[in-house]
Amino acid sequence: MTAPELPDRAGHFGPYGGRFVPEALVAALDQLSQAHADARRDPAFVAELDDLLANYAGRPTPLTEAKRFSEQAGARVFLKREDLAHTGSHKINNVLGQALLTKKMGKQRVIAETGAGQHGVATATAAALFGFDCTVYMGEEDTRRQALNVARMRLLGAEVIPVSTGTKTLKDATNEAFRDWVANVESTHYCIGSVVGPHPFPMLVRDFQRIIGVEARQQLLDRTGALPDAVVACVGGGSNAMGLFHRFIGDESVALIGCEAGGDGVDTGRHAAPLTAGSPGVLHGARSYLMQDEDGQTLDTHSISAGLDYPGVGPEHAFLRDSGRARYRGVSDTDAMAALELLAKTEGILCAIESAHAFAGALQWVAEQGRDDLTVIVNCSGRGDKDVDTAARFFGLVSQEDIQTASDVRAHEGEQP
Amino acid sequence: MTRLDDLFAQCRQENRAALIGYLPVGFPSYEASVAAMVAMVEGGVDAVEVGVPYTDPGMDGPVIQVAVDAALRAGTRVAQVFEAVRTVSAHAPTVVMGYWNPVEKYGPARFAKDLKAAGGSGAITPDLIPEEAQPWLEAARAEDLDPVFLVAPSSTDERIAVVGRTNRGFVYAASTMGVTGTRSTVGNRAEELVGRTRAQTDLPVCVGLGVSNADQAAEVAAYADGVIVGSAFVRALQDGGPDAVRELARGLAEGVRRR
Ligand SMILES: Cc1ncc(COP(=O)(O)O)c(C=O)c1O
Numbered sequence: 001m002t003a004p005e006l007p008d009r010a011g012h013f014g015p016y017g018g019r020f021v022p023e024a025l026v027a028a029l030d031q032l033s034q035a036h037a038d039a040r041r042d043p044a045f046v047a048e049l050d051d052l053l054a055n056y057a058g059r060p061t062p063l064t065e066a067k068r069f070s071e072q073a074g075a076r077v078f079l080k081r082e083d084l085a086h087t088g089s090h091k092i093n094n095v096l097g098q099a100l101l102t103k104k105m106g107k108q109r110v111i112a113e114t115g116a117g118q119h120g121v122a123t124a125t126a127a128a129l130f131g132f133d134c135t136v137y138m139g140e141e142d143t144r145r146q147a148l149n150v151a152r153m154r155l156l157g158a159e160v161i162p163v164s165t166g167t168k169t170l171k172d173a174t175n176e177a178f179r180d181w182v183a184n185v186e187s188t189h190y191c192i193g194s195v196v197g198p199h200p201f202p203m204l205v206r207d208f209q210r211i212i213g214v215e216a217r218q219q220l221l222d223r224t225g226a227l228p229d230a231v232v233a234c235v236g237g238g239s240n241a242m243g244l245f246h247r248f249i250g251d252e253s254v255a256l257i258g259c260e261a262g263g264d265g266v267d268t269g270r271h272a273a274p275l276t277a278g279s280p281g282v283l284h285g286a287r288s289y290l291m292q293d294e295d296g297q298t299l300d301t302h303s304i305s306a307g308l309d310y311p312g313v314g315p316e317h318a319f320l321r322d323s324g325r326a327r328y329r330g331v332s333d334t335d336a337m338a339a340l341e342l343l344a345k346t347e348g349i350l351c352a353i354e355s356a357h358a359f360a361g362a363l364q365w366v367a368e369q370g371r372d373d374l375t376v377i378v379n380c381s382g383r384g385d386k387d388v389d390t391a392a393r394f395f396g397l398v399s400q401e402d403i404q405t406a407s408d409v410r411a412h413e414g415e416q417p
Numbered sequence: 418m419t420r421l422d423d424l425f426a427q428c429r430q431e432n433r434a435a436l437i438g439y440l441p442v443g444f445p446s447y448e449a450s451v452a453a454m455v456a457m458v459e460g461g462v463d464a465v466e467v468g469v470p471y472t473d474p475g476m477d478g479p480v481i482q483v484a485v486d487a488a489l490r491a492g493t494r495v496a497q498v499f500e501a502v503r504t505v506s507a508h509a510p511t512v513v514m515g516y517w518n519p520v521e522k523y524g525p526a527r528f529a530k531d532l533k534a535a536g537g538s539g540a541i542t543p544d545l546i547p548e549e550a551q552p553w554l555e556a557a558r559a560e561d562l563d564p565v566f567l568v569a570p571s572s573t574d575e576r577i578a579v580v581g582r583t584n585r586g587f588v589y590a591a592s593t594m595g596v597t598g599t600r601s602t603v604g605n606r607a608e609e610l611v612g613r614t615r616a617q618t619d620l621p622v623c624v625g626l627g628v629s630n631a632d633q634a635a636e637v638a639a640y641a642d643g644v645i646v647g648s649a650f651v652r653a654l655q656d657g658g659p660d661a662v663r664e665l666a667r668g669l670a671e672g673v674r675r676r
Contacts, residue, residue, distance in 0.1 A: 025571075
């Protein structure tokens with residue numbers, strides 16, 4: 001079986017994937033598998049999704065040649081501009097697909113987990129568009145780090161529930177979403193945000209994100225007449241990376257490069273790089289690589305990027321890692337932030353800190369090849385507006401007093417009638 | 418015949434349901450958790466579900482989450498579960514209740530071997546379904562342990578039949594669609610589920626999720642072979658220590674005998 005035909009019927013990518021869930025969820029997962037299989041064959045579903053992607057989300061997104069960035073990189077670099085999709089990241093591709101499935105299954109409520117808030121915002125957006133009730137679980141720690149996205153979700157009509165158990169981050173928000181789902185599965189669809197979770201989620205989310213690579217491949221062929229030497233993406237749960245990689249898996253000359261959150265450095269233990277420095281295990285419904293201690297307890301993670309701060313990763317990436325078809329590396333906080341600054345100053349594009357990991361990884365990969373004739377596509381998975389606060393602190397762009405004054409002013413304005 | 422088979426045979430003779438109590442190892446400390454499990458048996462619990470603390474207990478509500486979090490923060494290790502089983506098994510049959518990843522990491526064969534050596538009777542695996550369970554089933558068979566999978570109100574009859582064929586000891590019927598925690602009512606879906614399960618298997622059927630007092634235990638005992646109580650014991654331990662646990666067990670034991 002070649003990789004594009006995976007997973008098998010039970011949702012396995014080699015030894016990875018599957019369903020490690022309470023029995024209570026099996027019926028809902030079967031229902032979802034069936035709805036997804038029907039939708040794939042249903043021209044009306046495909047047409048409705050295509051229409052939403054084109055006329056609501058703004059697809060196809062451009063493929064931008066980054067000429068000044070390329071000079072610094074020593075390679076011809078093209079950016080797949082998911083940052084220009086509605087809501088500011090690739091997350092909308094998956095959410096629109098799952099919202100349509102939700103409607104088909106006759107459910108009226110969606111729930112989601114979110115880390116940085118991008119997936120939560122995308123889900124709240126689709127819920128508003130479709131008239132669904134929406135509840136988003138977000139780690140208490142992240143609601144503080146990403147207060148603006150909390151406000152965005154609430155403006156869109158979603159209920160945001162801060163999760164205060166465990167590490168108070170994305171991992172625990174995911175646990176809470178699963179608990180809600182078990183209790184409300186008859187009325188509720190769990191709109192999972194990445195290629196993680198029990199079968200069929202990794203396959204289903206990949207199928208909805210696959211359009212990234214399908215478009216990028218054709219756009220580059222139209223522009224240059226050739227395939228790229230590498231495609232590069234950041235990997236949190238792995239959805240923007242699977243979305244970019246999948247169409248290229250059969251193109252054996254194309255290197256697939258995934259960039260995980262190296263945090264303080266993968267050798268420090270303070271990171272979120274399970275494929276680079278973790279081991280196989282089971283978390284959130286599937287077997288894959290994860291960060292765990294010798295008792296199989298999930299470890300705390302660290303990354304400057306809330307969207308990559310997750311101890312697990314999608315099972316198809318685990319498969320691609322073991323087979324050698326894709327290569328994964330950890331990119332440190334510092335290297336990611338340097339790449340973010342370089343892209344901003346050479347191209348006028350402020351990318352998400354998640355995406356900055358891909359730009360840094362691309363720079364490293366090109367440097368390692370020792371060639372000057374390479375062409376690379378980097379997935380610019382999201383825009384950086386949500387990260388300006390973090391970046392301002394990181395680079396010391398504004399003084400602590402300015403930050404304090406600004407938040408005092410905001411708080412004061414908030415008190416006005 | 419395992420110890421669990423003997424237990425259910427005896428309960429049938431006495432025309433009552435079995436009472437199974439859960440507590441996690443290491444909460445509030447290793448010693449206190451084991452003392453509370455023994456107190457539970459003194460109060461009338463027939464079999465003890467010995468919980469393996471896990472960082473991501475997806476089937477558990479807030480009471481158990483907080484307890485296992487505390488157990489892990491106190492440094493509880495998976496190997497201590499076998500020590501607890503060894504002590505408690507001297508008083509009553511034990512089954513461990515464990516999410517899959519710690520078992521997989523320990524090694525299914527090694528886990529089964531150490532569990533058997535400690536005197537354990539089997540294991541309830543709340544996030545493992547028969548389709549994914551081959552390594553565990555082989556390990557359990559090799560050590561003559563009882564694998565216990567769950568059925569839920571959403572399970573089809575076909576799936577219930579598979580669980581009935583795969584399990585040994587008993588079938589764990591989840592009373593509601595939801596996570597562990599005390600509830601004001603157990604709900605009528607439990608009785609229907611027990612009926613559907615009996616149609617597929619001769620194994621005893623035990624109902625868990627939501628039972629916290631003697632009246633609820635009596636209500637469930639009217640149609641099930643066993644009543645499983647977890648969060649209520651954790652809360653009792655938290656609020657009143659082993660004495661409160663023993664007291665709660667007394668009341669529940671009276672409840673499962675009201676038929
Ligand atoms: C812009 C952006 N890129 C990437 C990610 C990481 O997710 P994934 O690996 O599923 O693409 C996130 C998650 O929040 C994100 O917001």
